[in-house]
Amino acid sequence: MKQTIRICILSAIVIFCGTCALTCCSNDDDKPVVNPTEDSSQFVTLTDAVPDAILEIRYYGTYNFVGQRIDGYEEPTALLTKQAADSLRAVSDDVRSQGYRLKIYDAYRPQKGVDHFVRWAANIPDTLMKPYFYPDLDKSILFEQEYIMEKSGHTRGSTVDLTLFDMATEKELDMGGTFDWFGPESHPDFCGNPDTGEYTGDNSKSPKGRSITAEQFAHRMILRTAMLRHGFKPIDSEWWHFTLRNEPFPNTYFTFPVKQIK
DSSP states (O other): OHHHHHHHHHHHHHHHHHHHHHHSOOSSOOOOOOOOBOOOTTEEEHHHHOTTOEEOOTTTSSOSSSSSOOTTBOSSOOEEEHHHHHHHHHHHHHHHTTTEEEEEEEOOOOHHHHHHHHHHHHOTTOOTTHHHHOTTSOGGGTTTTTSSOSOOGGGGTOEEEEEEEETTTTEEOOOSSOTTOOSGGGSTTTTEETTTTEEOOOOTTOTTOOOOOHHHHHHHHHHHHHHHHTTEEEOSSOTTEEEETTOSOTTOOBOOOBSOOO
16 A cells, blocks of 8 residues: 555656646756746836836737737837846947947836747648748747747846947947847857857858858947846847846746836
């Protein structure tokens, strides 16, 4: 009888761990997940903390890889934890001294939005935006190559997707690629070494032989250097994506919608 009980307990553990392996992943790192929460009390509207930031919230509109407004984006605004917003203000002051402003594509993302991405990725025939964001990829491999995942660091509230706006030209700085491009051309090490800032021109990872110029790579490095200098960490697949290194809620996934915090 005792042996039977032990076997049942072990079986339950295996089933539970297998479930975690499928649902507890993150596009930043693998950390345990606590219960989701609707509590937004530790968040701020990003532009309250960083008044100079320009917002282009892609998931509120239709120019994104799905081609429609994403669930949970109720207003065209951006939210962050207070700690991440304070650090981003320091980044903003830094880049302004160099002639730039921050342009925000996405910040906090509710779990409802991530779930929308997952449903879209599972709907293989829906390739409306393929020419603009993933022309080199078959949509069926988006899960396998982790372009789409069931958890996102954005949902923890201290991750931001952004670029630079050149105040001299009054245009977005040319980074050599669009936000949310699915491919190696978006990697920080594409055509260069992000640790040293050296441009190498090596575009061998591009399936279509695409490349970026030394100037475009240098622009990416301006953003990266400022973000790292003020406490953010990058990932190796997206030049625009940064997470506060000492994020306050590393194991919490929030569920409240994106709208002005009053």
